[in-house]
Amino acid sequence: MKKRDLENFNFIKSKFDEAMPEIPLILDERMIERKIISKEERKVIKMKTNRRKNFRVFASAAACLLLFFGLLFAVYQRNDMPPVIDTPAQIETFKNYDELNTMIDNLNNRAAQAKKILEASNLDGPQMGGGDSNAYTNNKIDGVTDADIILTDGKYIYYSYENSNYDGNFSVLRIYRANGGETELAAEIDMDARNSKMFIRDMLLYKNRLVLNIANPNKDEDLSHSDDLTLTRIYDVSNPENPKFISEFSQTGEYVSAKMIGNIVYVVSSYSVPANARNHRIPEIGNGNEKSNVKAENITCFDDAVNSQYAVISPINIETGERAGDTKAVLGASKYVYCTKDSMYLLKYSVEFGQQYVAEVSELNTDELSIIRADINSGEILFTASGKVKGYIDNVNVMNESNGYFTIITTKLDKQDKPVANTLYVLDKDLNVIEKTEDFAAGKSVQAALFTDNKAYVSLFHNENPMLSVIDFSNEKTPSVESSVELGGVMHSLVPVNDNQLLAIGNMVEPAGEGGSSEYGFKLVLLDVSSENAKITDSFETDAYNLTTWYETNIDLFVDSENHAYATAVAFMDEQGYWNGDGLLKFRINNNYFEINEDTDEFYNEYVEGCYSAGNIEIGNYIYSFSVNNSDEQHGFIISVHKYK
Numbered sequence: 001m002k003k004r005d006l007e008n009f010n011f012i013k014s015k016f017d018e019a020m021p022e023i024p025l026i027l028d029e030r031m032i033e034r035k036i037i038s039k040e041e042r043k044v045i046k047m048k049t050n051r052r053k054n055f056r057v058f059a060s061a062a063a064c065l066l067l068f069f070g071l072l073f074a075v076y077q078r079n080d081m082p083p084v085i086d087t088p089a090q091i092e093t094f095k096n097y098d099e100l101n102t103m104i105d106n107l108n109n110r111a112a113q114a115k116k117i118l119e120a121s122n123l124d125g126p127q128m129g130g131g132d133s134n135a136y137t138n139n140k141i142d143g144v145t146d147a148d149i150i151l152t153d154g155k156y157i158y159y160s161y162e163n164s165n166y167d168g169n170f171s172v173l174r175i176y177r178a179n180g181g182e183t184e185l186a187a188e189i190d191m192d193a194r195n196s197k198m199f200i201r202d203m204l205l206y207k208n209r210l211v212l213n214i215a216n217p218n219k220d221e222d223l224s225h226s227d228d229l230t231l232t233r234i235y236d237v238s239n240p241e242n243p244k245f246i247s248e249f250s251q252t253g254e255y256v257s258a259k260m261i262g263n264i265v266y267v268v269s270s271y272s273v274p275a276n277a278r279n280h281r282i283p284e285i286g287n288g289n290e291k292s293n294v295k296a297e298n299i300t301c302f303d304d305a306v307n308s309q310y311a312v313i314s315p316i317n318i319e320t321g322e323r324a325g326d327t328k329a330v331l332g333a334s335k336y337v338y339c340t341k342d343s344m345y346l347l348k349y350s351v352e353f354g355q356q357y358v359a360e361v362s363e364l365n366t367d368e369l370s371i372i373r374a375d376i377n378s379g380e381i382l383f384t385a386s387g388k389v390k391g392y393i394d395n396v397n398v399m400n401e402s403n404g405y406f407t408i409i410t411t412k413l414d415k416q417d418k419p420v421a422n423t424l425y426v427l428d429k430d431l432n433v434i435e436k437t438e439d440f441a442a443g444k445s446v447q448a449a450l451f452t453d454n455k456a457y458v459s460l461f462h463n464e465n466p467m468l469s470v471i472d473f474s475n476e477k478t479p480s481v482e483s484s485v486e487l488g489g490v491m492h493s494l495v496p497v498n499d500n501q502l503l504a505i506g507n508m509v510e511p512a513g514e515g516g517s518s519e520y521g522f523k524l525v526l527l528d529v530s531s532e533n534a535k536i537t538d539s540f541e542t543d544a545y546n547l548t549t550w551y552e553t554n555i556d557l558f559v560d561s562e563n564h565a566y567a568t569a570v571a572f573m574d575e576q577g578y579w580n581g582d583g584l585l586k587f588r589i590n591n592n593y594f595e596i597n598e599d600t601d602e603f604y605n606e607y608v609e610g611c612y613s614a615g616n617i618e619i620g621n622y623i624y625s626f627s628v629n630n631s632d633e634q635h636g637f638i639i640s641v642h643k644y645k
Helices: 003-019 027-035 039-046 053-078 096-119 548-551 600-605
Strands: 150-152 156-165 169-180 182-189 199-208 209-216 229-236 244-252 254-261 264-272 282-289 290-291 298-300 309-316 328-331 337-339 344-350 368-377 381-390 397-404 405-413 419-427 435-439 445-451 455-462 464-472 480-486 492-500 501-513 516-528 534-542 558-562 563-572 579-590 593-596 612-619 622-628 635-643
Touching: 096 328, 096 464, 150 199, 150 612, 156 199, 156 209, 156 612, 156 622, 182 635, 199 254, 209 254, 229 264, 229 309, 244 264, 244 309, 254 337, 290 405, 309 381, 309 593, 328 381, 344 397, 368 405, 381 405, 381 419, 397 445, 405 445, 405 455, 419 445, 419 455, 435 464, 435 480, 455 492, 455 501, 464 492, 464 501, 492 516, 516 579, 516 593, 534 593
Parallel strands: 298 328
Antiparallel strands: 150 156, 156 169, 169 182, 199 209, 209 229, 229 244, 244 282, 254 264, 264 309, 282 290, 309 328, 337 344, 344 368, 368 381, 397 405, 405 419, 419 435, 445 455, 455 464, 464 480, 492 501, 501 516, 516 534, 558 563, 563 579, 579 593, 612 622, 622 635
8 A cells, every 4th residue: 555545544544533423322313413423524524525625625524424324324223213313302301319309309498498488478479270171172182082071982871970978979980871862870880989089080981991090199008108199990891881900000199181192091190299208209100019110211300390299191001901101200390281192291380389379589480381392102202392481371271283383372460460461472393482472462361262273263351351362373483363352251162163153152241340250151152253353143141051161171062063053061050049950052053143942941951950960971862961969868960861963
């Protein structure tokens, strides 16, 4: 080899040696990419070639290119992993329990300091809603099934009955045959709650599998540090008249929600570390009698966490009756959880301490809402992004994800907790704010929100002049308030009738007095949203209450789209304001008008006096209504059947 050739060879070799990263045992694509292509090297690679360029410059670029593609090929070949450019960034998790305990110590010290400030200043701060409430919405997310207390497979009705009478609190699962308007008890599962006080919070049904989400507030022998325990039980209901137990899973914390995506259910609980506890700082999970702590590397933390409260997320395969992946947890999270088929969003306020809020604390931004997103896929949970917005929310139904963008509507409050204005934020996949529509509907707070592909319909109210704002999303990067219309009532549910019509369901409202405004009765509003300016085409009012707004649950609205017929649960009050029974209000939408079934005998006799509605389910042409009576004289529930279609 000639001297010059040897020099060139050694030069190329040295460039390979300089560029070669330390490859970890587990090939991390992002780490490799960062180590291979530095900023300087990128400049060399992207330079235009000059024929007179020194050979060594070309050789350096060639060496780096060869190394990059060689390593990229190696990464891709290993376990059929995707190319590095497709790998999402990951939020840092804890390395070990010592690191986690140090963080909890810091949070507890900060919380104690904030508590002193709270007690000394008598500051209450914003008392917004808490938890994964499905209140005031008819938003259905494609691919995601929410749990409910009453389900059907088309032949049988599964109903979770909770008795809170004087003889003790307990839950029972009852399975009924539904035969063309007739019902008959087919099976029953007792939670032994008379002794353990377990309550079925809600259920999910997948093929021949029934999932019960159970709250157990009792102290457990193995989990004596916790008053709250969430259980998930799976039953085989291939034969609904003989359900068979398959498996049970547990996780510490108060039950929040369960989301079913395909055959995977993601169970979320909220676990608060006991004050001054040196042990039991780590969320625990169980499979039968086997208990273990959530791994440190599966726990992340909000960068501005102010309390030692976890959101615990467990993926469970309903078909196999086994865990589908590792349980993950987020330290500092609240109970707010929003879920799509591909993503889960967890939120927290900067000043939340249990149920208390501090309006003014040094070094804390009191109106900031932090967000963490996790990618979810077949039981795998991967924390991938975090971000912040200003304001507060009252429930998860002010959020939406579409076309890779995350949208959230927040309300700014003053120090007296009065709404000042609202802001709609649009965030990208990395949760960076890319656009916002600020200060719309001044002085009002969000009651309900409905998102479509091109529009966001927002119901707002505070003391007077309830209104609907329409926000144009035709360009998601530049949303704008298109129009507003006064509603004449507080609308808690927004339901699309078709592309051009919107149904609003809520209450009438008394004018604001010294004690503020008050809601009463039941109101329907039909809106034409075919043009930029939304307008009311019809409305209906009655003294009966809408049970959706009363219970703050998913809207109990039944829709016969072929005949444009609807039915919704209502409650009746006597002159003294006491509950006097419940029933169904049936109506049709005929073009731009309501046709209300106001037959007094039929309408007001379709309820059981002294009972309150516990749930309704539609099967065929009938609606089956479950009414509960927990009086001392008689307790239990009654099933009434209504001809609907």
